[in-house]
Amino acid sequence: MATLLRNAPEADxxxxxxxxxxxxxxxxxxxxxxxxxxxxxxxxxxxxSEIPATGDWRTIDYLGESVIVIRGQDGAxxxxxxxxxxxxxxxLDGTDGCAKRLxxxxxxxxYAADGRLTGVPSADDYxxxxxxALGLLPVEMEAWRGxxxxxxxxxxxSVAAMMAPYEAEIAPYRFEDLRAIGRVTIRPRDxxxxxxxxxxxxxxxxxxxxxxxxxLFGKSYAVEAEAHVDRMSGELIDRQSANxxxxxxxxxxxxxxxxxxxxxxxxxxxxxxxxxxxxxxxxQVDFMQFLPVSPTVTMIREIAYAIPDDRRExxxxxxxxxxxxxxxxxxxxxxxxxxQRGMESPAYVPGPLGRSEVSLRSFTAKLRRxxxxxxxxxxxxxxxxxxxxx
Numbered sequence: 001m002a003t004l005l006r007n008a009p010e011a012d013x014x015x016x017x018x019x020x021x022x023x024x025x026x027x028x029x030x031x032x033x034x035x036x037x038x039x040x041x042x043x044x045x046x047x048x049s050e051i052p053a054t055g056d057w058r059t060i061d062y063l064g065e066s067v068i069v070i071r072g073q074d075g076a077x078x079x080x081x082x083x084x085x086x087x088x089x090x091x092l093d094g095t096d097g098c099a100k101r102l103x104x105x106x107x108x109x110x111y112a113a114d115g116r117l118t119g120v121p122s123a124d125d126y127x128x129x130x131x132x133a134l135g136l137l138p139v140e141m142e143a144w145r146g147x148x149x150x151x152x153x154x155x156x157x158s159v160a161a162m163m164a165p166y167e168a169e170i171a172p173y174r175f176e177d178l179r180a181i182g183r184v185t186i187r188p189r190d191x192x193x194x195x196x197x198x199x200x201x202x203x204x205x206x207x208x209x210x211x212x213x214x215x216l217f218g219k220s221y222a223v224e225a226e227a228h229v230d231r232m233s234g235e236l237i238d239r240q241s242a243n244x245x246x247x248x249x250x251x252x253x254x255x256x257x258x259x260x261x262x263x264x265x266x267x268x269x270x271x272x273x274x275x276x277x278x279x280x281x282x283x284q285v286d287f288m289q290f291l292p293v294s295p296t297v298t299m300i301r302e303i304a305y306a307i308p309d310d311r312r313e314x315x316x317x318x319x320x321x322x323x324x325x326x327x328x329x330x331x332x333x334x335x336x337x338x339x340q341r342g343m344e345s346p347a348y349v350p351g352p353l354g355r356s357e358v359s360l361r362s363f364t365a366k367l368r369r370x371x372x373x374x375x376x377x378x379x380x381x382x383x384x385x386x387x388x389x390x
Contacts, residue, residue, distance in 0.1 A: 012365055014375055017350040019364050022379045024192040024343040029373070030295040032385045034063055036370045041274055042142065042149040042159050044287060045069045046096075047305060049146065049179050051077065055100045055113050059092060060150070060301075062291045067139050067150050068092060070102075072114040079141035079150045080115050085134040095184060102136075111136050145175035147287075162228035162272055169268075170280075172259050178285055178305035181318065187300040189333065191340040193275060193292040194363075196300065199336050200290075201230040201271050201359035209331055212324055215241045216250075217267070225362035228273045232359075236265040249320040254313040256282045271359070273366060279325075283317045286325075296340065349377055 023029055046058040046069065057070040059082060066082035068091070082090050089106040092099075101118065102111040110119035115136035123129055142149045144159040163170065189196060199205070203223035207214050213221070217234035224231050241247045256264060259282060268280040279286040288302035306318065342348055353361055368374045373384065 012368070014368060015361060015365065016353055017364075018353055018360065019194070019367065019374060020350050020377045021343040021345065021348040023367075023374055024194060024340065025295045026379050027295055028382065028385055029371075029379065030292070032371055032373075033367075034292065037274055037367065038063055038292060040151060040153040040156055042151045042162075042272065042276065043289060043291075044276055045079070045148045045150055047146050047178060047180065048077065048143060048148060048176075050096070053098065055098045056096075057092065057099065058096050058148075059094070063152065065152060066090060066092075067152075068102075068136075069141065069148050069150065070099075070113050072112070074114070076114075077141070077143065077148060078113075078115060079139040079148075080136035081139055083137060084109055085117065085136070086120075091136075145170070146178060147175065157228060159272070163270075165226045166229065166231065166270065172263060173280060173285065174258055174307060175285070177307055179308055180303060181284065181306045182304050184301060184303045187302070188293075189298045189300060189336065190296060191298055191336045192296055192343070193290045193298040195336045195339050195343070196290040196298055197271065197275055198360060198363065199332055199339075200269070200277055201225075201232065201363065202357070203232060203359075204354070204357065205335065206234075209335055210328055212241075212243060212246055212327055215243060216246055216324075223356070223359055225358045227362075230269075230271040230359040230362065232269040232271075234267045236267070245320050245323045249317055249324060252313045252316045252320065253282060254311055254317065258307070274363070281321060283314060283321055296344075 023033075043060060043062060045060045045067065050056075051058055051069065051071045054071055054073050054075075057068050060067050067079055068082045069077055069079045071077050082092055084091055084104040084106065086104065086107055086109045089104050091102050091104055091111070100113065102113070104110070108119070108121050109117065112118050115138065117131045117134045120126065120129060120131065139150050139152065140154050142159050144163065149159050201223065203221055206217075206221045207219075213234060216236055218237040218239070220235040220237065222233050236250065241250060264282055266282070269277065270280070271277045275290040277288050279288070284304050284306040286302060286304045288300055291299045291301055293299055353364070373380060
């Protein structure tokens with residue numbers, strides 16, 4: 001297994017050690033982490049192709065917030081808080097729809113798709129009403145290669161800047177031309193979100209816990225870490241698998257005309273700090289997020305996209321890909337649950353990190369810079385976050 005750490009931070013006295021267990025279940029630390037790590041981070045809402053017409057909208061709910069992305073009459077896509085400016089009622093329910101106007105179900109205040117407040121019943125009854133100042137509250141949004149990202153608080157790098165080291169590698173996959181081949185699914189996991197993120201970027205467990213991936217990749221699995229992105233990859237080896245689904249995938253996967261030769265047999269994975277991931281295959285692109293719900297509950301939000309291709313071999317390959325990765329997901333679910341139980345034991349103390357665990361080293365370093373208390377092996381006294389604020 002190859003590993004590489006680029007743009008390594010300055011020497012850290014804790015660099016050779018993993019995070020302490022209390023960070024994976026402590027309620028006060030969780031609140032601080034949500035404020036300093038998750039609120040300023042980019043989250044995918046959808047692909048632009050999923051809201052093609054005026055008034056088409058999608059939502060994402062996380063950290064107690066609800067965000068709308070909607071296409072206006074001018075063709076532009078904008079993001080807003082899903083909150084009426086009158087009394088705070090949620091405007092839209094559900095995950096998707098189309099509306100030329102957004103009408104509050106509480107008092108019928110209405111908003112245009114560009115966020116302007118356009119209608120207020122009995123407007124003369126409000127002495128302080130200024131419709132021009134009461135449009136929907138905007139949320140920062142970035143369109144990157146067809147995907148629409150939002151973040152609740154700004155200040156960090158753009159998605160484009162984060163992914164810049166890999167732009168040339170990603171370009172042939174034509175993300176802008178992808179189309180959804182399923183619906184968003186939500187899978188709850190009774191673990192801390194960091195256990196999902198850690199496991200995603202962990203290369204050492206592949207030959208131990210994923211026999212299917214080992215049959216497909218041999219010893220080619222590689223891990224590297226950039227400043228804001230982890231990259232993992234495996235090269236499909238030219239040896240017939242003993243597993244029926246894997247053998248059929250090897251047989252039926254057709255050439256993909258828009259991909260270079262080296263990408264025809266590569267499975268590629270990117271994790272954007274801290275909790276957004278793309279699984280990139282020759283046949284499709286899967287997206288997932290690890291959305292924290294509580295210190296010990298995480299919702300995995302995911303959907304698959306692909307370039308339209310009606311070839312029977314391609315349809316078969318996509319189905320077989322799903323079968324193979326369903327097994328991998330089940331194996332990972334058992335792994336992260338085992339780790340979560342161990343992290344919750346007072347007996348656990350930080351374990352050593354190997355030199356090859358470059359992504360875990362990168363993750364822990366970023367977390368410690370944002371939250372210095374993450375260096376402590378035991379939680380500080382209750383209320384520790386109050387003096388400094390979350």
